[in-house]
Amino acid sequence: MGGYSLSSPSFTLKRTQWCGLLRSEHIGQTVTLAGWVQRRRDHGGLIFVDLRDREGLAQVVFNPELDSLVHSSAHSIRSEYVLAVKGLVRERPEGMVNPKLATGSIEILAEELEILNPSKTPPFMIEDRVDVSENIRLKYRYLDLRRPAIFNNMLVRHKTAQCVRSFLNDHGFIEVETPVLTRSTPEGARDYLVPSRVNQGYFYALPQSPQLFKQLLMVAGFERYYQIVKCFRDEDLRADRQPEFTQIDLEMSFITEEDIISVMEDMVTTIFKEIIGLDLVTPFPRITYAEAMARFGLDRPDTRFGLELVDVTDVVKDSGFKVFAEAAQKGGIIKAINAKGAASLSRKDLDDLTGFVAIYGAKGLAWIKVNPTGWQSPFAKFLSEEEKQGLTAKLGMEEGDLIFFGADSRPVVNAALGQLRLLMAGSSS
């Protein structure tokens, strides 16, 4: 690499405006833009270049009749070239307005062009609709970050952090940074370890959360503390789980459970209002852990749809169907979900679903189809008339319905039917 010079920069055109913020109020002004080439449309005569900066796109027009030299050098422009362009902002001709662009009513008539940097052909298009593997995107992270959608993610994160700080500051919280290289404070997850050079053979543990320090601050009388902080947990990954992540960590003294819930509802409501303009209604609906497990089988229930789990243990605990009876005898439970109108599922579909619940430890998946001709089910013949009536009433069974049963220990039944519920609703992969 060469050395750096403190002498004048090697470019002559200095940016005066953001591309994406040009509006009709700028018509008549001569501006200088700097940015990346989104796309070039070369008509042989006229050349259109969409120039992109972090605020958006603006269309630059190169006209051979205006300056044939500038026009001919515009000929060599390719995607992702970095340009500086000086030109007149003018209203677009009649019928040429592009309503899809915020800058679509104006364009810049190029008078000077400086190619600040050429670019190799990028491995994928810099646009929101890209369909590229995570691998490729990460390999060319600097290109992926140019995409408006990704930039916007970062922007939302920035605004949210600012919003949270502002809210908590206004509510008497004090932001404190806590140490990262520290002693292990086991919380269940494995620690990330950092070897110590000074104390050979010893290790620091990266914090799974700032728990210990938070308590220290409370004992010391800080009253209200917060921190937007990285946490580290050395566990295996999932699609939605990373080994390092950021928490809004906070603590309050001399308060009740209702106080903390209320402040958190206020904070979340403020974030949604300020960041995306959405009004949330408080108080938020509340549900106990026991109720969540009973009705949805999971501690993070998706309450946007029905398909709730129904405990039918008392109806079939003495059933002639051994799978039910034995589950009850061993202290387990029998639960069911009514997939309304799903009786049209094929035998293969049901076999696939049986394989699906097996992932969560279920040894089988009993089912009943309510057909026009009556019940269709591998085990209905073992049920008494009383049990059939009990199930019909408790599950609201009607023609066209498909009922799934789980009979096992409570955790297995909840996990299997809880996940099956999500699958049937199409809200999970």
Added chain:
RNA sequence: GGGGGCGUAGCUCAGUUUGGUUAGAGCGCCGGCCUGUCACGUCGGAGGUCACGAGUUCGAGUCUCGCCGUCCCCGCCA
């Protein structure tokens, strides 16, 4: 720790079930033409270690074994 999917052009994928002539498509890329496009149009063209290695076979992108990479899930994780 365990199970499953995927790997073919720069990118996204088809082709693998049933081995058989020169491995295809869309987008992108390169060149010609084009003065109102905005996912420009049009004509032409280039581009391949079928992840890698070994094996079976007259013949392997296709079958077998191994190996590497990657994604998803279970366990784990609050």
